[in-house]
Amino acid sequence: MDSVTQLTLGAAVAVAALGQKPGSKVKVALAGAVLGTLPDLDVLIDYGDVVSNMVLHRTESHALFYQTLISPVLAWLAALCCNQRSYYRHWLLATWLILITHTGIDAMTVYGTQFGLPFTNTPFAVGSMFIIDPLYTLPLLAGVLWYLFSRRGKGYRANSAGIVLSSAYLVWSFAAQQYVTGIAIHNAQQQLRDQQQILVTPAPLNTILWRIVVMTEQGYAEGFYSLFDSSDQIEFTLIAQDTSLKQRYADVKAVQQLSWFSRGFYTLAQQGDILLLTDLRMGQEGSYAFQFEVDPSNHRAVIQQPMRRDAATALPWLWQRMWGVQLPSPYLAASR
Template identity: 45%
Template structure:
C-alpha cells in the first residue's frame, strides 16, 4: 500500500496499544515511523530497474525478521524515554505496526515475500488497489480524533477507524471473489480456455474490476463494474508475442518478470528492441512495469502512464456502469490491438479479436 496508508495504520495501532499510558502524539509518531519502516528498502538501488522491482518487499517485509526486530525497538525506545516499565507495551506497538505492514501489502497485487527465509514466493491477493481512499480515510479520521480529543472518546474513535478499515479489506476480498466467479463463467461461455485468471480493482476504488485471462498464445483483458446492469463481459484479445520467446530463452530480465508476475507477462518489441511487460499493473496499452531487456546486463524501464485528464473521466464513467471505449489509442489513432500486434512484429491487418461473452460470437 501507499506510504500514507501504512503510516496511518501503524500510528493507529500504536495509539490503540499505548492508550493513555503515554502521550497520544508520541504513540502516533513512533507507530507511524514503524509503519513505514519496511518500505525504506525502496531507496536501495540494485543497479537495474527489474532488480529494484522484484527485490522490493523482500527481507524488509519478512514477518519473521520484523518480529525479531520488534523487541529491540521497544526496549530501545523505552530506554530512550527513561521508562522501562513500558518496554513490553512499546514492543507490542512496534510489532503490530511492523507486522501489519506486509500483511496490508499482500492484499495488493504487487507481490510481497512475507515468509522469507522459508520461501521467496511473492504473495499478492490483489483485492485492493495500492492507493484506496476508502481504506485510508477512516484511519485518518479515527487517528485525528484521538489526537485532537486526547480522551477516552478519542481513543474509541481510533478503534472505530481501525475496525472500518479492516471491514473494507473484507469487503474487497468478497467483491473480488464475486467478480472472479462472474469472470470464470464468462470465459467458459466465450469458449476461452484460460490457463490463469487475474482479478483486481482499478485505481482508487473497489467497484470497477480489471480481469486478465492468459491462454497459451494470447491474453484477454476485460472490465466489470459492480454497477453494471448487463451480465456480459467484453473480452479484448491481445497476442502474447510468443514468436519473440526464442530471443528470451536465456534472458534474466524476462525470467525475473515471468516469475514475479506469476506468468502474467507479455513480450514485445519497441524500436527493434526486446521488451517484457508485467500485465498485472496498468491496463492496455499503459503499463507501469515494462522493460527494455535487449541489454543482457542492465534493463531499461520503458513503462508508460496514462494521461490523467483522459483516464480519470473514463474511470468514473466506467465505474458507474457505462460501458465506454477504453481511453487508449496511440498518437496516430490506431487501436490498442494494432499497436500491440505491431510490437509483436505482426502485420496490422492481422488484428486481434474482440469477444463479447453475451453475443456468442467473435467480432
C-alpha cells in the same frame, strides 16, 4: 500500499496499543507512523538493475520472521523516544503488530510480498486492493486525528472504530473479488476457449470496478466489470502476441525474474533488437506501471519505460465506468 496509508496504519496501531497510557499522544502516534514506514525503506537498496529492484522490493524488510527478530530493538527505541520505558511490553506488542500489519495490507495488493522469507521466497499477492484506496485509509486517518485532538478516552474509541472499519473494508474487498472472479471465469470459458490463467484486480482507487486479465495461447485479453453493470457480460479486448518469444528468450535474466514474480502475467514483444517486457498486473492496456526495454544480448542495461499517464482522460473514464457506464478503455480509445 502507499506511504500515507502505511504511516497512518502504523499510527493507529500504536494508539490502539498505548493510547490510554500516560504520555504524549503526539509522540505515540508519530512513533507508530515512523515504524509503519520503515519496511518500505528497502526501496533505497540498489540490487543492480531496474527489474531486480522491482522483484526484490518487499523482501526481507517485509518478512514476518525478520520483523519478529527486529521488533524488540525497535520497540526499545520507540519506548525511549516516547519516555515510556516502563511500558516496553506494550511497545513490543505494538511494534510487532505495526510491522506485520504493514506486510499484511501490502499482501492484499497484486504486487507481490515475500513475507515467508527465509523459508520461501514466494511473492504472495491477494490482489483485492489497489495500492491507493481512500476508503481504506480515511477511517484510519479520521480515528488518529480524533484521538489527537480530543479527550483521550473518546479519541481512543474513535481510533479503534477506524481500525474496525478499515479491516471490514479489507474483508469486503476480498469478498467482492471472489464474486467478480466467478463472473470472469464464466465469461472467459464462454468467449476464450484457449484461456489459461485469470487475474482479477480492482481498478484504481476503488473496489467497485474490477480489471480482468486472461492469458491465452495467442496472447492475452483485458476486460472490466463493475458491480453496478446491468449485465454480467464482460467485453474482452484481445491483444495478440507472439507467444513463442517467451520460450525463445526464457534464459534471459530479466524475463526469468518477471515470469516468476508476475506468476505468468507478463508479455514480450520484439522491437528490433530490443525486447519489450511488460508486467500485465499493474496498470491497463496502453498504460502499464512496469514496462522494460531488455537487450537479450546483455550489451546494454535494462531500461524502465515511464508509465503513460493522462489523468484528464483516465479519471473521468474511471468515474463513469465505475458506475456501470459501458465505455472503452481510455488509452485504447485514444490510440485508435
